[in-house]
Amino acid sequence: MLPQESMQSGGSQRQDESGEEQTLLNRDEQFHLWIENIADIITVFKADGTIFYQSASITRLLGWAVEERVGQNIFTNPITHPDDIQAQQAFLIDAINNPDKVVTSTFRLLRKDGTFCYIEAIARNLLHHPLVQGIVSTYRDITERMELEKRKEEFIRAASHELRAPITNLKGHTQVLKMMLADHDAMEEPVEYLSIMDKQIDRLTRLINDLLDVTKIRASMMDYKDTLFEVDPFVRDLVILLQHNSSHHTLRFSGESHATLCADKDRLAQVIINLVMNAIKYSPRGRPIDITVTAEDDRVLIRVRDYGKGIPELYLQRIFERFYRVPDTDNDNRSGLGIGLYVAREIVARHHGEIQVESQPGEGSTFTVALPINT
Incomplete structure (x- = not known):
């Protein structure tokens, strides 16, 4: 190969390498922009609970600056509602103890303005992965969904209570009618119809009680004796x-x-x-x-x-x-x-x-x- 051709070949190779490097840089920047602008908060923890990566979404959703949370430990310095700290820590411990398992939880996190929002958290343990070496977690704001769920349960509870009184009255009147017909030796057919009504009232009563129990369970108000x-x-x-x-x-x-x-x-x-x-x-x-x-x-x-x-x-x-x-x-x-x-x-x-x-x-x-x- 002539010297001039060799020089041209070498220059072409350097240009190709430079182009590949620029493509990789562009892809890294593109990926970075995706992560930083995703709606959910992305957090990466160390095994001891220390945050070493926090996406910019935390500022949009909770008001905290990234630097205010990176380096913090959720076991010693959480921004979790006091009633939910145990749930969040159990969530992380479950992820730590189960590599590759997808774990989920729901808890409340503190916004910088002092209010709380409900979070749906999903985590996966990638501590063993050499390029990650952390527990990757996504946090999604589900406050609106939880408030809607709460209103729905309040409606169910109120409606169930309102239905109880007329159902109880129907039950009582049905039983009285059955006794009156029995006293007068009435035909079997009317008595049979009343028995069917009585069973349907019992079934409706069970449905109402089940609905009330659902709301009690959700509110941790189920009573036991x-x-x-x-x-x-x-x-x-x-x-x-x-x-x-x-x-x-x-x-x-x-x-x-x-x-x-x-x-x-x-x-x-x-x-x-x-x-x-x-x-x-x-x-x-x-x-x-x-x-x-x-x-x-x-x-x-x-x-x-x-x-x-x-x-x-x-x-x-x-x-x-x-x-x-x-x-x-x-x-x-x-x-x-x-x-x-x-x-x-x-x-x-x-x-x-x-x-x-x-x-x-x-x-x-x-x-x-x-x-x-x-x-």
């Missing part, structure tokens, strides 16, 4: 009572635990009634419902099994969510608000127990309530 009672006769009596209200299914009680619980008897009855009524609702006429009680590993297990349509595996993890209903694939239009199982799970959790479900489409479902036995 614990007493000591024997489990086996308690469940057996409930099954007998529920059998009187179900003429199309046979409720079969079996097993024994010889266990005693210190718990809210009425709340646990609410759980069992909900499970049995669901089993009845989703079982064809004539199919039995099995309710069993056993003791195992210092726990009492109450199982409710039906032989109905079952629940597809896709929906099993969501059926305990508030207002969630399994999609109606059979067009059977079964009613319900999707709150009974949510309330049941909360009641069982309060008693330090757990509720689980096993199901196979076409074979039915088994719900198991496990509660620690008092010793």
